[in-house]
Amino acid sequence: MNDIITILALFVRTSGRRLLLGAFLAALVVLAGMALLGTSGWFITATALAGLAGAATVFNVFLPSAAIRLLALGRTFGRYAERVVTHDATLAVLAALRERLFRGWAAPLAARALIKRPSRLLFRLTNDIDALESVYLRLLVPAVAACGAALLAAAVLGGIDWRLGTAVFFWLVLAGWGTAAIVTRRARPLALRRARALERLRAGAIDLVAGQTDLAMAGRLSAHCALLERHDAKLASADDALHRLDTRAGWAYAVAGHATVAGMLLAVGSLAQQNRVEVPAAALALLIALAALEPFAALRRGAIEAGRSWLAARRVAPRLREPAAVPDILRATVDALHLEGVTVQHDGRAAAALHGVSLRIAAGEKVAVVGHSGAGKSTLLALAAGELRQGAGFVQARPCTWLTQRTELFQDSLRDNLRLADPHADDEQLWNALHAAGLDGDVRGFAQGLDTPLGEGGLGLSGGQSRRLALARLLLRRTDFWLLDEPTEALDGATAADVMARLARHAGPRTVLLATHLRREAAMADRLLVLHAGRIVADVRRGSPEFATALQALRHD
Structure with missing residues (x-):
């Protein structure tokens, strides 16, 4: 958890305002989409009923139609602004992350560790930075949008019946967040397995290309190719498991969405039968419920990649922490070099250097x-x-x-x-x-x-x-x-x-x-x-x- 907090702290320091603005715009777009769908359904239903009742002359069509146009335009421009702001903020964060990592690897002992295993560590750096991109774009932004959707659904449906609004809110949180939490927990070991298999496959492929002559002369070329095939099979197995989990998560959200609509249909039908809700409002409630779970489904991809992001944070965070400040007395010295009772011990060595x-x-x-x-x-x-x-x-x-x-x-x-x-x-x-x-x-x-x-x-x-x-x-x-x-x-x-x-x-x-x-x-x-x-x-x-x-x-x- 401390590693994730370190990463998020860097995000906030680098582009905190833009990140918040992007999340706000994402929530606004989702709310505009839900409001557009609900208002359109209410307007069509109310217009049809007014026509059937012969009351078209007293039905105001201008205000709802203007609201629909406003919501449609707002959703379109909001989506564009959200993409620009979120991606700009993400790129700024990744640039700062790369700079901090380079500084971290320039710290004492770090450069030596990098030289010992350059291909593996550099591959991790590039791969891990890409993985941290999903922390904001695929986890935080969809999470904020999903919370906004749940609150809007609760507010609109609570206006019809407070019990209905409360039940839908808790159901959305349980089904939406619960599914995402289960997917995250199950995806984590699969993501770790995939990362290890990919690293071994990459390292083995580099060894094969760089040392194929030595391997052939030592009679190990076939054995090395067989080892690569095993690594590739493990990578394919991990990918297949993640794809299956993604498919099951999609089915879970689809079933939850159908259950939400079915439950809402029964609820508003009962309320309409008791004359506690009008038909246009019932149509509004039904369509709001239909759209409410969609933002939660957007969390699915982030939940699948959460394990990879967690692994990246665990690897990267130690290099992002600020080193302890060196007192000025250690920098300013009359002598060019002054050592007093210094002992240095290299890792893995019994005797001190x-x-x-x-x-x-x-x-x-x-x-x-x-x-x-x-x-x-x-x-x-x-x-x-x-x-x-x-x-x-x-x-x-x-x-x-x-x-x-x-x-x-x-x-x-x-x-x-x-x-x-x-x-x-x-x-x-x-x-x-x-x-x-x-x-x-x-x-x-x-x-x-x-x-x-x-x-x-x-x-x-x-x-x-x-x-x-x-x-x-x-x-x-x-x-x-x-x-x-x-x-x-x-x-x-x-x-x-x-x-x-x-x-x-x-x-x-x-x-x-x-x-x-x-x-x-x-x-x-x-x-x-x-x-x-x-x-x-x-x-x-x-x-x-x-x-x-x-x-x-x-x-x-």
């Missing part, structure tokens, strides 16, 4: 963190970047730019890949950054220059060009604290030496924290931190014998 680490890096220092693979170097950089939360201890860090081991490039133009670092940078700034990174000559050689399209993962650039492009982005980002995680790994010697020379030249007064196991990278630093099993075992500065010894111990590549 960092054990009681205490460290101060002053502004402007160039520090290299060295150690064997798994010593905790990347963990320390992730902690400084805010991508990890410490389990214990105290962390202060200035805003920084992190050049990770992976060069993240996207299927877009070279210009837009650069502008990830500075969305407002003009072409002159982009060229200056490329020149500083030593890539401007290559880019000028491309036929489309900055508009050169890159494939997925930067396809079209060599490894050295990709790394230089990442360096250009680093230079575009205006921060005074650089985090460099093995910046020349997998580059040839000449390219690596050039990249390190450019980093050293442009670092200037910036603070640099560099994780490395290579001598050519650590040589940039004025201070070496030696990590072993998550602990700082040495902290030496340039000019000391220990610094030279630690530097010589690193791999020369």
